[in-house]
Amino acid sequence: MQLLLTSSSLPALQLPSAALAKARVRVAASAAASAPDGAGAAASGTSAGRFPVFLPQAVERIRDGAAVRLAKRIERVPVQTGFLESPILSSCVRPLKQQQDSDPVVLLHGFDSSCLEWRYTYPLLEEAGLEAWAVDILGWGFSDLETRPPCDVASKREHLYQFWKSYIKRPMVLVGPSLGAAVAIDFSINYPEAVSKMIFIGASVYSEGPKDMTRMPKFVSYAGVFILKSLPLRFLATRLAFNKVPTEFFDWVQIGRLHCLLPWWEDATVDFMIRGGYNVINQIKQVKHKCLILWGEDDGIISSKLGYRLHQELPDAILRQIRQCGHIPHVEKPREAVKHVLEFLARNKSKGSNRAPSVPSVPVNS
Structure with missing residues (x-):
């Protein structure tokens, strides 16, 4: 089995024009604490200052301040799909307020991960x-899957679409790290109207x-x-x-x-x-959206050479590499990742200016 078992992978934003020139990412250790912990408490199972009740008790042992703050904002919202009679209570972190003058940024995650992957980057973007x-992609994260819904590619795609249709409702900048990039490509080909731009990490x-697991007995799969x-x-x-460690x-x-x-x-x-997982190799050249490709130069999971290949195969894409960085730039070097994201959005928001907000040197992971 290919070893892609990181917290972000296994086997992969428009700013208001006035705000874009002025926006400054002023995140310090306490920045994310400004979020009201009790927001959406009744619907999500949270209470002010506490973790949502549906999170595993092991969350109490986490000491990472950014993870603690983001975990307290996780909520579950109902998403009705065509493959289940009852809605799926689906986990996510949603913005404190929605805007109508810019595209929303929707952050996916990699294989076998969750929205906590964005603990350092989310407050910077906000x-x-x-x-x-x-x-959280269907099958991973913290959604309520007590009914054991199907978690194949088609079900993940429909679930994300129904989430978008119910809560976001406007073309979005879809961000996919690691296997999340395959999720984003598959989704954009099937629902191009729901996507404005894409960012791959x-x-x-x-x-x-x-493929080997599709032919294995189930007990072998469970053992794996x-x-x-x-x-x-x-x-x-x-x-x-x-x-670096x-x-x-x-x-x-x-x-x-x-x-x-x-x-x-x-x-x-x-x-x-x-059920076979994702295979989007033949879909890549069908992508019509503007794309940003981010890659850590020292990625030990997926070779950065594949970033060049992806850049060549996508019709409208730019490639940016982050030095001295591994497979998960948005965790290892969140400020640099956000810098590239803001520059990408600035470039596509206004052709007359490529200037983007500066990213501070203050820590975001305390």
Whole structure:
């Protein structure tokens, strides 16, 4: 099995014109704390200053300040799909207020991950004036999957579309890291009207999916998924994902593994893998949207050479690399990732100016 078991992957924004020139990302350690912890409490199962009740109890052991603050903003919203009679209570972090004069930014995540992947980048985007949504892909994250819905590619696609149709309702900038890039490509080809632009980060789009698992007995698949959840493998995968071992290493392992502790995680992951996973190789050249490709130069999971290949195959794309950075720039170097995102949006918002907000040097991960 290809080793892509990081907190972001396995087997992959328009600003108001006036705000764009003035926006400054002023995030310090306490910036994200301005979010009211009780927002949406009745619908999401949260209470002021506390974690949502649906999160695994292990969340109490997390010490990463940015992760704690974002976790307290996670809520569940009902999403009605065509493959279930009852709506799926779907986990996400939604903006404090919606805007009508700019495109919303919708942040996906990679294989076997969650919206907590955006713990450092989300507040930076919010402080820059963007309407940002962090959405858990069906089958991963913290949604209520007690009914065990199908978690194949078609179901993930429809679930995301129905989420967009119910809550976002306008063309969005779709951001996909690692396997999330394959999710974004598949979605944009099927629902082009829902997408305005796309941003890919360390894109896992050249894998043909876990074909071997489609022929395996289910008990073998469950055994493999059990290993996927194990701490030793998570430690190894986290180490491979970053250019340097972070001081928050153990905490990052716990954050990336948190959603695996939900009772339906194994069923949902096996269901996805035995159905073949994503294969978007033949869809890449069909993408018509403007795209930004971000890649860590020292990506140890997916070779940065594939970034050049993707750049050549996408009809309208720019490529930016981040030095001394591994597979997950939005975790390892969030300020640089946001800088490139803002520049991309500035370029496409106003052809007369390529200037973008500066990103501060203050820490965002405390």
